[in-house]
Structure formats: structure tokens, C-alpha cells
Amino acid sequence: MNLSPSPSFARRLLRGCAVAACALASFAATAAPLPTAAALDAEVARAMAATGARGLAIAIVDDGRVRGVHAYGHRNERGDPLQTDTIMYGASLTKAVFGYTMMRLVDEGVLDLDRPIAQYLPKPLPDYPDDEKYVPWSGLAGDERWRLVTPRMLLTHSAGFANFAFLEPDGRLRMHFDPGKRYAYSGAGLLLLQFALERGIGVDLGDAMQRRVFDRFAMPNTAMRWRPDFARNLADGWRADGGVEPHDERGTVRAAGSMDTTIADFANFTAALVRGDGLTKRSRAEIVAAQLPITTASQFPTLQPELPKAQRHPHLAAGIGVVVFDGPQGRGFMKGGHNDTTGNTMVCVERRRRCVAILSNDVRAEAAFPALVRFVLGETGAPWRWEYGADMTFWTPSPYAQGEK
Known part of the structure; x- marks a missing residue:
């Protein structure tokens, strides 16, 4: 009896094995482990030591759920600890929340x-x-x-x-x-x-954002204008030269960047955004659609000349309230926030509904953002050079110091 498989059966078997291998590879990619809390603590400690940053908070979202919220360092020169409920300046992360709110108003017909x-x-x-x-x-x-x-x-x-x-x-x-x-x-x-x-x-913007975002997504310590109760646990900020500036008590609602928040609160918004909570499918798709190609070498200065087409970032575009990009893990989106004492970022990967949000009350921490995001999410293709400019010096940790995730 000939027990050898027929050529057609062999081809079907090979095809089945290839499909199974692809499925396993896809599952492995989807199920790539996140770093343990201990590994993240060690990596953040190395980043803060290398950059001189005095305070940093980080949140991790996986499959649209908050999986970890952590705070490190100090919230002021006195040395009080930065905590997950410390009030920090949201800066231009406000624009991502504003964009989400506008799509809620679109869905409501306003x-x-x-x-x-x-x-x-x-x-x-x-x-x-x-x-x-x-x-x-x-x-x-x-x-x-x-x-x-x-x-x-x-x-x-x-x-x-x-x-x-x-x-x-x-x-x-x-x-x-x-x-x-x-x-x-x-x-x-x-x-x-x-x-x-x-x-x-x-439509009163402060009220609209309070009801549609902050109340809905359990963000009790977030507001578009200063609240006196924020003073009990407030983050001051460190400049690039190491000088300290007190937290600015912003009393006017401004869509471009008046939001105060905490890492715990902003983690809840980030998870809701990547899930698309509260939005129709069409409006959620608008947020991460490539609405308009981005044609400059960097984000600032804002009115710099456009690059020749061959020199542009090929997978970078404006979304609604965020910028979107295509990288090795597929479509992602990000938004930063910055002033003289603040460095913030949010980076999400659509396929896994995975995100990292970082708030820092020390602008020097920005140099570590690419490495920290990569440590958690892997390589995303996030456009860091466009975000911060070609002259930005990023922290690159030694591969021998990172240890196991």
C-alpha cells in the first residue's frame, strides 16, 4: 500500500500549514507581552537618570482597557512625590480631547x-x-x-x-x-x-467637554479651567535648564490647551478614544482617517516650506485632533503636548487597541519618549523626528541594560 500523500493532498496540507503558521504568527503578534511593572519601573528609572527628568507618569492601555498607571519622581521642588492623581498640565493633549468632543457634536447633529x-x-x-x-x-x-x-x-x-x-x-x-x-x-x-x-x-465648550468626556469617562480631576481643589496635589514644572516654574492656574477655557488632568484620568480617556466609546463608527473612523497629507519636515515652525514630494514622510497625515501614521504594526495615531516645563505624549496602535500615555512635569523627559513608547508597544513607526524636530537628541538606552520585558 502506498502511504505517500497525493500531490494535491500535499499541496492542500502545505497550504493549511501556511495558513496555520500565519494565524499563529498573527496571534503571536497580537499577544506580544507587555512589560512587567518591575521592568517598566527599571526602564523609567534609567530614562529619568539619563535625561535628568524629575517627574514622569505613564499609563498603558491594552485591548482598549487601562492595564497600568504609574507615577515616578517628584511633583515639586520640595520633593513631594508625583502620584497618579497629581494634577498635571495637559498642554496640547487638550486638542485630542477637543477633537473627540467635536465628533460627539457631529453625531448629535450640532x-x-x-x-x-x-x-x-x-x-x-x-x-x-x-x-x-x-x-x-x-x-x-x-x-x-x-x-x-x-x-x-x-x-x-x-x-x-x-x-x-x-x-x-x-x-x-x-x-x-x-x-x-x-x-x-x-x-x-x-x-x-x-x-x-x-x-x-x-455651545459652552467647557461644559460640553465636562459632560461629554470628563464625566462620562471617570475623569474627576480633569477640567478645562483651574479649580481651587487642584492645589492640594499639584505638579510644578522643570525647564530644560533645570529651573522650576509653578503650575499656571489657567482660568479661561481654551480649546488649544487649557486642560489640567492626571495620568489616571487621561488613561481613561485614552482607552475610551482607542475603543471609540460614545461615537458612531463613522465618526470614530474620521478621527483616525488620513484627512490631509503632512508635507513638512517637522511640526514646528508651523509655516515652514513644504518638502518636495519625494522627501515627505510617506505615511503621515492629519486626523481629527491627532496625527495618524502607518507603521510596522499598521495604523497608529498620536498627539503631543509641550511647553517650557511640560512634555506629554499619547501614542496608540489601532490593531491591538494598545496605547501609551506619558505626562511629565519636566520638559527634559521628552528625550526619552521614543524609547519608552517603543519599550511598551514595540516599534510603531511614530514620527518622532517630525514631532520634535531634526535637532532633538533622543535618549537611546543600552540594549544590555533593558533586561526582560
């Missing part, structure tokens, strides 16, 4: 991403008196292109504005290119959308 903001306002934008809460819109007088600007353009930083009006030589807002033409990071653009909401639609 906002249309592609309806010009001129149609929401009862009078022409340049006719409004200057208001320090927003931007002096009077600078747009005589340039009718402002009438073409839509919420989608504002949320994808493509309205044509500089980052803020005060960066202009005369302090007056102006349009540097036709709306929708290209990406140029602009906090002023988000303030314009806030203005349209509050003055044109009657």
Missing part, C-alpha cells in the same frame, strides 16, 4: 464638519471686537477667504493660519494660504472653532 463657519456666525468674523479669550479676528478684514474655512479644516490645521496671532510681526491674524491647501499647526484655528461654537451655536 456640528457639520464641512459647513463653513461663516454660516454659524450671525455676523462677519472680522466685525467682532477683539477678545483676549480668543484671537483678534479683525486682522482678517479684507480677506474673504475666511468664509471658506470649515470645522474640518480647523481640526486638521489647514485653515491657513500661523500657530497664534501673537507670532505674527504685528500681532494680527492673517491667512498664509488658501483654506484646505496644506497642514500648518494652528492653535488659533481651534480657537476659531471654539468661537463659532460659543458665539454662533451657543
Whole structure:
């Protein structure tokens, strides 16, 4: 009796083995282990020692669930410990929460991403008196292109504005290119959308974010303006030169970056965002869609020339409130936050619904962000050089010092 398999059977067997191998490989990739708490503690300790950072907090999300929240170092010069419920400045992470809130309003029929903001306002934008809460819109007088600007353009930083009006030589807002033409990071653009909401639609942004995000996702220590109870456990900040600055008590709601939060609270938002909680499938897809190619070498300065097509980052684009990228693990998204004493980042991988969120009250910690995110998530393809600029010196840990995950 011939017990050898027939050629057709052998081919089917090989195909079945190949499919099984692919399935196992896929499962292995999906089930790649996260670092243990002890390994993470050791890695963060090395990063803080190498960069001189005095305080850092980190949260890990896996399959859309918060798996770990950790805080390290100090919250002030006195040496009080940084804790997972310490109030920290959210900086431009506010923009990711704002983007999510806008998509909630889209789902509720309050906002249309592609309806010009001129149609929401009862009078022409340049006719409004200057208001320090927003931007002096009077600078747009005589340039009718402002009438073409839509919420989608504002949320994808493509309205044509500089980052803020005060960066202009005369302090007056102006349009540097036709709306929708290209990406140029602009906090002023988000303030314009806030203005349209509050003055044109009657939506109070602070209240909208409180009810739709902070209350919904168990964020009791997060707000868009200063609260006196924050003072009990508050993080001051360290500059690049090692100097200390007190926490700024921001009393005005600003879409571009007035949020105070904690790592525990922001972990809950990050998990909700990667799950898509509270959004229709269409609106969740809009957030991580490649809305507009990003064509510059780095995020700042915001109005730098576009690169020739061959030199651009091939997989980087504006999403809604975040930037999106394609890397070795598929689609990912990220958002950073920064000022002289603050370094924050959030990086998520869609396929695994895995994220890392880092808040630091010491701007020197930013040099360690790529290595720390890679330590937890593996290589994601996150555009760190674009985020921080080509001259940023990142911390690269010794492979012999990292130990086992």
C-alpha cells in the first residue's frame, strides 16, 4: 500500500500549514507581552537618570482597557512625590480631547464638519471686537477667504493660519494660504472653532467637554479651567535648564490647551478614544482617517516650506485632533503636548487597541519618549523626528541594560 500523500493532498496540507503558521504568527503578534511593572519601573528609572527628568507618569492601555498607571519622581521642588492623581498640565493633549468632543457634536447633529463657519456666525468674523479669550479676528478684514474655512479644516490645521496671532510681526491674524491647501499647526484655528461654537451655536465648550468626556469617562480631576481643589496635589514644572516654574492656574477655557488632568484620568480617556466609546463608527473612523497629507519636515515652525514630494514622510497625515501614521504594526495615531516645563505624549496602535500615555512635569523627559513608547508597544513607526524636530537628541538606552520585558 502506498502511504505517500497525493500531490494535491500535499499541496492542500502545505497550504493549511501556511495558513496555520500565519494565524499563529498573527496571534503571536497580537499577544506580544507587555512589560512587567518591575521592568517598566527599571526602564523609567534609567530614562529619568539619563535625561535628568524629575517627574514622569505613564499609563498603558491594552485591548482598549487601562492595564497600568504609574507615577515616578517628584511633583515639586520640595520633593513631594508625583502620584497618579497629581494634577498635571495637559498642554496640547487638550486638542485630542477637543477633537473627540467635536465628533460627539457631529453625531448629535450640532456640528457639520464641512459647513463653513461663516454660516454659524450671525455676523462677519472680522466685525467682532477683539477678545483676549480668543484671537483678534479683525486682522482678517479684507480677506474673504475666511468664509471658506470649515470645522474640518480647523481640526486638521489647514485653515491657513500661523500657530497664534501673537507670532505674527504685528500681532494680527492673517491667512498664509488658501483654506484646505496644506497642514500648518494652528492653535488659533481651534480657537476659531471654539468661537463659532460659543458665539454662533451657543455651545459652552467647557461644559460640553465636562459632560461629554470628563464625566462620562471617570475623569474627576480633569477640567478645562483651574479649580481651587487642584492645589492640594499639584505638579510644578522643570525647564530644560533645570529651573522650576509653578503650575499656571489657567482660568479661561481654551480649546488649544487649557486642560489640567492626571495620568489616571487621561488613561481613561485614552482607552475610551482607542475603543471609540460614545461615537458612531463613522465618526470614530474620521478621527483616525488620513484627512490631509503632512508635507513638512517637522511640526514646528508651523509655516515652514513644504518638502518636495519625494522627501515627505510617506505615511503621515492629519486626523481629527491627532496625527495618524502607518507603521510596522499598521495604523497608529498620536498627539503631543509641550511647553517650557511640560512634555506629554499619547501614542496608540489601532490593531491591538494598545496605547501609551506619558505626562511629565519636566520638559527634559521628552528625550526619552521614543524609547519608552517603543519599550511598551514595540516599534510603531511614530514620527518622532517630525514631532520634535531634526535637532532633538533622543535618549537611546543600552540594549544590555533593558533586561526582560
